[in-house]
Amino acid sequence: MTAVQEIALAIDQLPEKDFWFLTNALIDMREFHWDQKIIEDALPGGPLDLMAQKAQQEFHQGKTYPLP
Numbered sequence: 001m002t003a004v005q006e007i008a009l010a011i012d013q014l015p016e017k018d019f020w021f022l023t024n025a026l027i028d029m030r031e032f033h034w035d036q037k038i039i040e041d042a043l044p045g046g047p048l049d050l051m052a053q054k055a056q057q058e059f060h061q062g063k064t065y066p067l068p
Contacts, residue, residue, distance in 0.1 A: 001009075011022060041048040058064055 011019065014022065038048070040046060043049065055064075
């Protein structure tokens, strides 16, 4: 049995109150890590920053079209 399977089994045996506390805590952790990843990607030279630079360059070159 893998560690994840053991954890899932233990979670399944928690009292309902503890189950909901844990799942809410895990969701908060996931959202925090997602936000941190976006912040890192948006830093100068990051993937989102580079995409924004390319989009602005294409806009200024007249390579974009207005939305309908």
